[in-house]
Amino acid sequence: MADWGNIPNDIATIIAEHLLFLEDFEAFGFVCSGWRTAAKQAKFRANVDIFSPSSPKPKSVWLMLPELDDTSNQRRFYSLYNRKVRTANLPLSSNPNNSDIRLLSSHGWLLSVAEDSDNLCIVNPLSNAIINLPKFRFWNHLLGGFSYYTCYGVTLFEKFILSGNPSLSSDFTIALVLAEPYANLCCRHEIISFWRNGNHQWEPLLEDGGLDDFVNFYNDIIFYKGNFYSVDDRGIIWCYELDHSGCPHERVVADLKTQLPDDYSPYVFELNVDNGEAKSVPNLGDVAIFVGCNSSFSAKASSAHGIKHNSIYFTDDYRPAHDSGRRLKSKSRGFIEMGIFSLTDENRHQLDFVEQPHFSEYAPYMWLEDPSL
Template sequence: MDDKVDWSQLPIELWPKIGKYLDNHIDVLRFRSVCESFRSSIPPSLPNSPSFPLQIPHPIHTSLNTHLTQSTIYLIEPTGASSTSNLASLAPSSSSKGWLIKVQESKNQPLSLLSPISDRKLSYPQSNNNTAFKLWNLLDYRVVEICKSYTNEMITRFASSVRKVVFYPNSPWTNVEDCVSFCIFQEGKLGFMKHGDQNWKLVDDKNFYYDDVIVFKGQFYVTDKWGTISWIDVCSLKLIQFSPPLCGLGNKKHLVESCGSLYVVDRYYESSENMRRNNVGRHRDREAVVECFKVYKLDEEWGKWVDVKSLRDRAFILSNSCNFSVSAEDLIGYKGNCIYFRDTFDIRMYNLDDHRISMVDFILPLT
């Protein structure tokens, strides 16, 4: 078991077959970076695979150009080869934990580094010789794609009309004609668009109270403000009820996939003197609006909701453009059984153990 395997001795006919099983862009890039033979065995992607930013019409002002941009959240884990790198020096030398980074991709501009929670664009760190850029060799790290997120960007006052966008499927081997997108408008309406459409189509004109939409096990799911999850039939644009109503009394429902299960995070906004005293990071000279959270897991077999008291080692991240779950044991700066989110002021952490909110001081070592 200690013998090293010389992968270059694999039969040449196996390389293209292995490459076709790589369903995200970073894995294809790393595969093609191994050697010239690997690089020539598979193309970087299909010629007509999705390329971002995608130009799409605005849902209301159709004469305005809008663009769907893509960002990807990666887990960067150190290896023996990375122990002497600049990035590894940001953590204790004995640490085997990794970092979360969020990268916004564009075919016309350099990659942008974003906060995984707030989506705020981060400045490139200064290197030791005070140059503007720092070089990372990703072949020296384990790079795992966590999820993708999509933003409908337009530099006008109308850009806030779309709250959440999901896009599927999206892989190097997917034709752009096969991809579809759903969005949640700010007012709670559900929109749909596929390749070639000239505008968003309104889905379910009887319910304008949708809170979140997600891709779960290759299907689109949406939840309304009552916590009722529905599966979206892309062909007929009909919604099929997937869960009973949650009947949670929170102000907003967030959908999160974690370890193959679907969760709803019910978000409350409370204002009271007791909550003000028990939480930090708020100004005492104004009315405190404090966020609280309850977590529910959908038992698909029995079709009922389970009140989750502990996430154990998992941490839930509720960002502006996507929600996801990570193992806190694998990451620097994250704690298990906590929910990370952005409020009006900054990034904060809600601890499900003691129900306290605290400011986040250390999430991304590059900030």
């Protein structure tokens, strides 16, 4: 019988270079020390050669699972590819008072902020790479301006969006959707702020130049073809273009309330960002869409094993700054809104992992794209 553990390192490296998923890379490295060395070399070569821009990279999708202890640096990730849970100890935000930690995801990275701290960072859960972010200013309703706070209040952080993967390029921008602190729920506003890597401060943007006309609630925000786009509670799509200094400039793209059905059934529409017209898409084909507390993204089922095509994967979109009533319902009844909606049969399906649903206000169930090492 062949002794596969003693095959030459260069041959083991070639074998590892043909493994397309990070989960397989890790399993390969667990065989023996020789294969572990080969896997480390192959990961570097794969990032440079196989996963080049001219060759689409296969994608894994993970589901971050909530913990019973929201102060812990230990987090668990369920892979849709191999249906296994991995545990990681993450270098999260400085947490001197052992307080709750808020986590949000984008491009496989996690935004981390502790309740009793003004430290903010993003973390790669695979490599443990960490990027510290500048101090943040919140809108102060009483002063009518922006102020620094010694502690942020983690429930104010609603959405975190990266323009690209920091593992692959240092040219990236972050957009944050934040709720106004110390305001009543009935009159709380949300503000979007931007930070371009290398800048010394965040650049906030106030819709319509102020906060007095109406309540702003951003349902989601994405990055698409060089610009950020958001949809607010009135169904208006906004585009944010950043100038050379990183300052945002906004414009209205479309008013969806005049174009979309007025009910709660799941629909998919394709928006033309040039003319603002929305077109119904009855079938996603090979694509699956992932929505929830994470930044929304899509993946091709043919290149992301374990994913069902023509489907919408969703987790609870609980917003702690606005949904305090839902929090009580979730905790008392164990209610977690999560599953897969198939556009093929127009039915909702259960996720195939076995775990008693657990509600977390700070780090709930959350989709993660495969972070590159």
